[in-house]
Amino acid sequence: MRVKHPIIPAQWGCSDFLEGYPEMALEPTGSGGIRLSGLFRFSASCPREGTTITDQFQIAIEVPRVFPREIPVVFETGGRIPRSPEFHVNADGSLCLGSPVRLLTIAATHPTLLGFVDQALVSFLFSVSKSLNTGRHFPFGELSHGTQGALADYRDLIGLKTAKQAKLAIRALSHRKRIANKHPCPCGCGMRLGRCGLRHRLNPLRKAASRSWFLKEIQRISLSTKQEAAGGIQEKAIGNNGPRPRFLCSQ
Numbered sequence: 001m002r003v004k005h006p007i008i009p010a011q012w013g014c015s016d017f018l019e020g021y022p023e024m025a026l027e028p029t030g031s032g033g034i035r036l037s038g039l040f041r042f043s044a045s046c047p048r049e050g051t052t053i054t055d056q057f058q059i060a061i062e063v064p065r066v067f068p069r070e071i072p073v074v075f076e077t078g079g080r081i082p083r084s085p086e087f088h089v090n091a092d093g094s095l096c097l098g099s100p101v102r103l104l105t106i107a108a109t110h111p112t113l114l115g116f117v118d119q120a121l122v123s124f125l126f127s128v129s130k131s132l133n134t135g136r137h138f139p140f141g142e143l144s145h146g147t148q149g150a151l152a153d154y155r156d157l158i159g160l161k162t163a164k165q166a167k168l169a170i171r172a173l174s175h176r177k178r179i180a181n182k183h184p185c186p187c188g189c190g191m192r193l194g195r196c197g198l199r200h201r202l203n204p205l206r207k208a209a210s211r212s213w214f215l216k217e218i219q220r221i222s223l224s225t226k227q228e229a230a231g232g233i234q235e236k237a238i239g240n241n242g243p244r245p246r247f248l249c250s251q
């Protein structure tokens with residue numbers, strides 16, 4: 001039920017968000033989080049393509065109480081975006097804004113509502129809008145679902161070349177820094193991680209999620225790698241949008 005005059009929480013820069021998106025309204029949720037819903041107007045440009053898109057969508061953003069440790073769930077409520085994997089809409093109607101690790105990293109680096117929507121949502125809607133207007137597929141890099149897509153996203157986030165290096169890096173993230181630094185560096189430089197510049201690139205991910213989160217991640221990835229190798233999993237041939245901050249075009 002909508003509350004007429006909700007108290008705007010000071011956290012997450014809520015009032016800045018409502019100033020930036022005045023047609024969105026705030027309502028508290030029972031779980032201690034908030035829900036922001038209404039008309040989301042945006043204007044965004046892709047410097048490389050030289051295109052600017054101004055558009056609007058009916059959006060609902062559910063912000064969990066523990067944001068930025070957990071990521072908001074975003075729904076498009078106006079029915080403009082086809083409910084299909086091709087448009088990165090999940091079965092429950094939520095938008096597939098990117099891989100969990102990428103979204104958590106964005107939330108940790110930009111722990112305000114404005115920061116999160118600018119980095120994760122606007123680039124997504126830019127792509128959708130362009131796709132709807134041109135009838136073409138998403139203009140930005142898309143990751144395939146499944147292990148390969150997940151590892152590709154890690155490679156991209158950390159700046160590594162191979163899936164094997166990405167797995168070693170996730171393993172390192174599941175260890176305490178002190179311990180991980182003593183192990184051989186995932187980048188294959190031959191040094192200990194503690195002596196390689198790679199360790200600095202792992203820090204934003206360490207801020208984004210816990211060691212146990214990365215432990216689950218590596219266990220999940222190892223398991224599905226085995227299942228994929230055994231042919232037990234039907235790999236979805238659909239893409240998972242990997243929105244690049246600031247609308248970088250596909251690399």
Ligand SMILES: [Zn+2]
Pocket residue numbers: 185186187188189190191193196197198
């Ligand atoms: Zn290294």
